[in-house]
Amino acid sequence: MNERILQRFLMIGCVFLLVGGIIGLLMADWSGRAPGDYETEVGGIRLESGKYDQALEQFDAALERSPDHRGAMMGRALVFVQTQQHDRAVAELTELIGFLESTLDWEGDSTGVGVLAAAYANRGIVHDRESRFEDALEDYVSALRVDDGAVSGPGLFYKILHDPQPSTVRDRARYIWEQLQKPEDERLMHDPKRDNRQRLYKP
Secondary structure, eight states: OOHHHHHHHHHHHHHHHHHHHHHHHHHHHTSSOOTTHHHHHHHHHHHHTTOHHHHHHHHHHHHHHOTTOHHHHHHHHHHHHHTTOHHHHHHHHHHHHHHHHHHOOTTTOHHHHHHHHHHHHHHHHHHHHTTOHHHHHHHHHHHHHHHTTTTSOOOHHHHHHTOSSOOOHHHHHHHHHHHHTSOGGGOOOOOHHHHTTOOOOOO
């Protein structure tokens, strides 16, 4: 094959690849994704992988692009829960709850309602782990009142892969309430078998 024709063919191929890449990037920006969504998605993957520092960087980047990105706010809180920075987790979740309660469109934003329920449930889990059982119960009840479907437990896929009988918000709330009815010296507030089945909630 003629060397000049081969060079011309390679140049044309490179130009097409370059133009295709640019168009792909522009389409990603114009595809309707809200600012911060991409970073939050990457942060979620890092969080699932246990790469907490990288996850936090991504959630922070999302919040730089969109300061009110509720998924990124939740992601930051979950990083703090997983790294046992419970005070920071409570502060983050409290801020998210306050933001959602003051801005949420209760009729038209079912996703936001689910995020609020998950935020209450996760804050309840942190209180639970810190032995603040009355606060935990209050948050669990709030989560169920806001959207019991969002915190009713994982789907079939999770049950098959991880645990066929995970603890739910309703289960834990009922257990705490029952224990609080007993005399203090008869209470068994931690049940390792149940506690190990508790899972955090992502909207």
